[in-house]
Amino acid sequence: MYTFSYQKPSSVADAVATLTGDDDAKVVAGGMTLIPTLKQRLAQPSALVDLGSVPGLTGIRRDGDALVIGAMTTHATVAADATVRSALPALAALAGGIGDPAVRHRGTCGGSVANADPAADYPAAVVGLGGTVITDRREIAGDDFFTGLFETALEPGEIITALRFPIPKRAGYAKFRNPASRYAVVGVMVAETAAGIRVAVTGAGASVFRVAAMEQALGGTFSPAALDGIRIEADDLNTDLHASAEYRAHLVTVMARRAVEAAS
Amino acid sequence: MSKSTGIGASVKRVEDYRFLTGRGRYTDDMTRPGQCHAYIVRSPHAHARILSIDTAATLAAPGVLTVLTGADMVADNIGSLPCGWLIHSRDGTPMKEPKHLPIAADKVRHVGDQVAVVIAETLQQAKDAAELLDIDYEELPAVVSPGSVETAGTAVHDEAPDNVCYDWIWGDKDKTDAAFAQAAHVTTLDLVNTRLVPNAMEPRAAVGEYDPGMDEYTLTTTSQNPQLIRLLLCGFTMGLPEHKVRVVAPDVGGGFGSKIYHYAEEVIVVYAARRLKRPVKWTAERSESFLSDAHGRDHLTHVELAMDPDGLFLGMRVKTTANMGAYLSTFSSCIPTILYATLLSGQYKTPAIHAEVKAVFTNTVPVDAYRGAGRPEACYLIERIVDVAARELGIDRAELRRRNFIPPEMMPYDTPVGLQYDSGNFARNLEDALALIDYDGFPARRAESATRGKRRGIGFASYIEACGIAPSNVAGALGARAGLYDSAEVRFHPTGSVSVMVGVHSHGQGHETTFAQIVSERLGVPMEKIEIVHGDSAKTPFGMGTYGSRSLAVGGMAMMKAIDKVIAKSKKIAAHLLEASAEDIEQDGGVFRVAGTDRSVDIAAIAGAAYVPHNYPLDELEPGLDEQAFYDPKNFTFPNGTQICEVEVDPETGVVKIVRFAAVDDFGRVINPMIVEGQVHGGLVQGIGQALLEHAIYDEDSGQLLTGSFMDYAMPRADDVPDFEVKTNEVLCTTNALGVKGCGEAGTIGGAACVMNAVCDALDIGHMDMPASPERVWRVLRDSRPAMAAE
Incomplete structure (x- = not known):
C-alpha cells in the first residue's frame, strides 16, 4: 500500500466536501475491491474517505411500493433481512450469493454499485428491478446509471446514499459463478414489474445490459419455455480464462430460464 | 467398544488447543529485537538477460539498509541451491544440473525469479525503495510449452541447449515389446497431468539471525524438514559449520510438499543477517507464493496398454515429458522417475512395463513434489487407461480390475518396475468400496438423474502408492544424495x-x-x-x-x-x-x-x-x-485402496457435481482413526481440486502466469466437495514392527483419476483432460452431441 491520509467524516456533506477538494481522494465503503487494490499497489489515492461512521447510510425500509436500502448496508444484512426476504426474495438471494461470508459481512450494496464491476451481482438488481440510485444530490434511474466498464453516471465527489427498488410482482436471479472468484460469469435478473418485464444481464459484457427479445417474449408468457430459441450474440461479450464469449452467450439463455423458474 | 486412548483410539488432537485459540506460533509471528525487512524484487519477464541494476536511488531512500544482488552473492561465494537426486539419462550421462543462484546473476528464467533484495527498517520502506530500482533487461524469447522445448530456438540454460535435463528409461523394453507383439488388443491414450500450485494456507516466510559475538546463525523458516535445510544451508549454499547454525521450523500451516525444498529466500535472510548483523525477516505475499513456491505435476504422457482376449494386461508402455520449470528444485528430478515409473504396475500383475521420461527446462516456476509426488501421476494414467480399455473391450470396469489385481497370495510381489509390494488385499478394498457406494443401485440412480435432466457417471480408482522411500543404500544407488x-x-x-x-x-x-x-x-x-x-x-x-x-x-x-x-x-x-x-x-x-x-x-x-x-x-x-x-527402513510401505465416486453433470452448463464418494483404504495399522479420516478427506479434496478446478496456466508467448491469484486459480471449497464415506481395511505392513503404511497422500493419489473416470462415464467418452471445468465439459457435450447444442 502507498501512503494515504485517512478521513472519517461524520456526515455525507463532510464527505462530499473532502472529495470535492481533492480529485485523488477515494471513497471507501466496505473496501472489498479497493483494499486489495491498494495492497497490490495498483491504486494510489491521496486520501480514503471512509463512510463507515456517517449516520443514516445503513438500514432497510419499506417506502410504499418500494424498498429503500441504505448504501452502506452489507450484503449479509440484505440477505438476512425479513422485509427483503418477503418483499423481494430475489434480491435477498442475490445478496446472499455474493463472494463469501467475509465479503458479505464487509461489502456494501452502495460500494458494489459505485464500483460497477462488470462481474458484480448488484448491477443486475439495479437494472433488472428498475431500481433507482439515490445520491447526495439527485436520483439516477438504474437504466442510466451504468455507463461502461467500471464506469457510472456519478459525478466526481458524488456519493450514493441509498438504492430504491420498486417491489415487483415477481422476480428471480440466477447466477453462474466463477469457480475461483465467485463473481458472476453470467448473472441474470428477471422481473415482472408494474412497468413490464425486465431482463438484465451482468458478468457477460462490459457492463450490465437488458435483453429486449427476452423481455418481449416473457411479456407474452412468463415461462422458461418462452425463452426457447432466443440467442444472444457473442460478439460483444467477455472472454477470459473461465468462459469464452460463445459460452457466456449460451449461459445467458440458460440462466435467464433458471431465473424465470426461480421467480417468486 | 472403541478405545479411548493409545494405539487405535480417536484421541482429540492435542495441538488443536493452540491452533483453535489463535495461539499457534508461526514464522511470521516471530519479531526479533532490531529486526529489519526484506522485500524481494522479482522478474517481470519469463526470460531476460540482466544488463544492469542501478541501486543508487534505492539506497538513498528512507529506511533502506542495503540492496543485495546476485553479484553480491557470487562475490561472497554463496553457492547454488542444490538438487538432491542425480538421475542419469539412457545414454549414461548425468542429468544437466545448471546453477540455481539464490539471486539471479546473469539471466532471469521465470516470472518471479529473484533479481534483487531491498532491506529496510520497515517492509513499507523496502517496497517504496524497490520501486526506485533501475533494472535494465534484454528480453529473450521464452520457452513455455514442455511439449516443444527442443525446437523452441532458445535455451533456458546454456548447459542444456535443447532444454532437456535428462532422458531416462525404466523397465524391460524387450519384454514389453514382446508383450505388445502378442496382444489381442492395445489401448492407447494421450493425457495431460496439469500443473498445480500447492497453496498451503500459510505462505512461506523466513527470519535470519546472526550473533556476531558467538558467530552463530539461526534460521526460522516454514519448512517440513528443518534438519535437511540446515544440511543444505551448511553444506551447499552458505558453507557454514553445522554447530554454528540452528534451523527452526515452528508451527507450520500446511506444506503439501511445497515446504520441503531449500529456497532462495532462506539463503537470502541468513546472508543478509550476517551482512547487516541484524535479524532479517521475509514473508511471502500470496501473489508472491504463486510465483515462487515450487509447483506440482505438469506431465504430458502417451500410454499404451496391451491385453489378451480376456482383458488380462500383458504390457504397458509409457512416454512422459515432465516439466521441471526453470531450475531443478530440491527433489524435482526424482519425482517423474523414481517416484513415478516405479509405480506403473499399480495394483495389477502387468508382467512387462517400459517407461521413457524426458525432463525438460522451461521458463516457468520450478516443479517439484506436490502431495503424492509422482504417484498421483502414475495412478492417473493407469486408472484412466484401464477405464478406456474396459470401454473398448466392453468389460465392466470393476470386473476388468478384478481380473488383473495382484491377489494377496502372491504377496510379497515383485513388480516389473523395481518394487516389492509386501502386503495388501486389493480385491477386498474394491468389493468393500462397491458395497459402500451401492454399485448395484447405480443404474437406478443414473435413471433418476436423467429424469432431472442430469447425466450421472461413476468412476473408480484402485491406487497403490509407495511411502517412506527406503532403504538408504538402495535410494543412494538410484541417485539419492541424502539418507532416508x-x-x-x-x-x-x-x-x-x-x-x-x-x-x-x-x-x-x-x-x-x-x-x-x-x-x-x-x-x-x-x-x-x-x-x-x-x-x-x-x-x-x-x-x-x-x-x-x-x-x-x-x-x-x-x-x-x-x-x-x-x-x-x-x-x-x-x-x-x-x-x-x-x-x-x-x-x-x-x-x-x-x-x-x-x-x-x-x-x-x-x-x-x-x-x-x-x-x-x-x-x-x-x-x-x-x-x-x-x-532405516527395509522397504517402502505400500498404502492402497479403492475410491469410487459418482458425479452429476448438468448438460446445460457443463457443471460437474460430485454427489457420492466412497474410499476404502489399507493404511496398515491405524493409530488414530479420526486423524486418518481427516487426512483422507484432505487428500481427496486436493484430488478433486485437480480434476475439476485447479489449473496453473501460462501464456504460451510471454510466459506470464495467467492464474496468479485466487481470482483465477480455483481452489476447492467446502461446497465443492461431498460428504465422504470412508473405511479402512487394516492389512499390516510386514516390513515394519508397527505394521503401518502411511495415509497422508492416499486421497490425492487416486482422487483425480477417480473423479475423471466418473466424468468420462457421465459424458460417455473415452477421455478428456483435466480440469473438467464447466466450459470444457459443455464443449465436449456439444461436440459429441450436435443435436443437444442446437436445443
Missing part, C-alpha cells in the same frame, strides 16, 4: 513425564497426538505427561523431516526403537529393584512384573531410581533413562 532414515530420542524425565524429540515435522499431520498415543501405550504414561518435540535442529536428533507419508513408517519406527531401548533398560532396573533376573521381568505398559508373581514396579519408580541412583546397579548400568535411535 529418521531418528528419535525418548527422554524419560525423573518425575515420570516424557519428552520425545523426533526428526520428522508436523505441519498439520497431528504428530503431537499420534506419536504420543504410541508412547502412551508402549510406556504406560498418560497422554498429558508426554510431549512430542519437533522442528528445531537444536533440540531434535538429525532427521529427514516429513514428506511422502513417511513420518510414522520411518520416524515412528525410530521412536519405537528408542522406546524399546527404554523398556530394555527399564527391565534391568526393575530386576534390580525387585531382586530378580532381568529375563524374568515382564512389561505391560508402565508396569514391570516378575513373571508369575505379584511383585511389580511401575515405570515412574524406575525413572526415579534411574535419576536418583541410590538403590541402583551402578557398576552395570548408566544412570538416566534417555535413549536415542535411528531407523
